[in-house]
């Protein structure tokens with residue numbers, strides 16, 4: 363029985379992870395869960411999966427949950443302390459980081475120190491702290507198993523291949539709901555328009571990120587840390603059908619890819635059972651139904667959030683944190699309808715030019731940078 367914990371169990375990745383646990387209840391056991399404030403759903407999950415410890419970010423929600431589940435033997439915790447307790451809970455073997463945003467940094471680091479393998483969906487953590495997390499994982503002999511579909515595809519395409527023979531990584535992108543649009547057309551895009559992703563059903567923040575191509579920018583940075591390649595070796599290829607989930611080109615010109623229907627359950631399940639593969643009773647790819655696969659260059663003039671990501675990655679230090687924190691704040695403001703769509707990349711660009719650079723930042727400096735960016739953006743709106 364593999365014992366797992368999930369940070370962000372009530373979200374898109376979290377609930378799909380629990381679907382897999384439900385299918386493999388004889389082999390996977392949930393021992394700890396954490397979420398933000400969705401008490402109703404977390405209560406249901408606690409009753410069904412019977413974890414030993416749960417945490418809610420919101421103190422109020424935690425108190426509410428504690429009352430609701432007082433008939434069960436489960437400890438209910440709150441805040442960062444709660445997230446950390448879930449992450450390092452002694453029985454946990456694999457921590458699924460399905461929380462959204464930089465809040466995942468500290469729990470992920472503590473889990474690695476406690477020797478837990480990480481099934482990583484929370485890309486923001488690697489973007490900001492990859493230089494801390496990757497060496498730490500090596501030191502503690504811990505596996506970082508990618509859940510992000512592109513990175514899972516790359517991971518699968520690297521199986522059994524010599525790592526020093528990679529020419530480049532071809533990171534595929536659907537292009538999002540605004541593919542083909544020009545800047546003028548994006549001016550008046552509303553939250554509802556940006557939330558209509560053509561192929562994937564995901565949480566709100568990542569869906570907005572997909573529409574701006576900032577998600578792809580974050581994924582470029584995530585790929586650098588996971589696979590130890592240089593920015594020049596990561597090429598984004600727009601592939602609107604989202605069938606090829608990413609590819610690796612080797613020095614001899616061979617390209618190895620992983621294909622499948624767009625369904626996050628596959629990469630999640632692969633991470634949970636790696637290196638094994640298990641039956642998944644979902645629709646399979648039918649090449650006759652799939653008439654064609656097309657490819658385009660990304661439009662990095664209109665969707666310049668992607669270009670800024672490469673700049674942030676090349677600068678290094680805390681610049682990826684500035685990029686990420688500015689995006690997190692700007693997307694939150696856009697979702698609250700306080701700024702317009704095009705102000706998202708604008709705020710990233712302005713933050714990157716305004717906030718001072720720190721080389722090789724530690725966790726405290728990463729979190730300080732986040733605060734500085736938030737203050738700067740608060741001053742802009």
Ligand code: NDP
Nearest residue numbers: 370372373374375397398399400419461483484485564565
């Ligand atoms: P969702 O918004 O659907 O879910 C986020 C989860 O995190 C919820 O359970 C939420 O709890 C919880 N949460 C948010 N803030 C806190 C906090 N401060 N403390 C504790 N829990 C918190 O996001 P997704 O599932 O879409 O994304 C999660 C991560 O996975 C992101 O980093 C995303 O980039 C990545 N990812 C997602 C993919 C997808 O298909 N969805 C694909 C690839 C990567 P509550 O509901 O209670 O607020």
Ligand code: MG
Nearest residue numbers: 510511512581
């Ligand atoms: Mg992805």
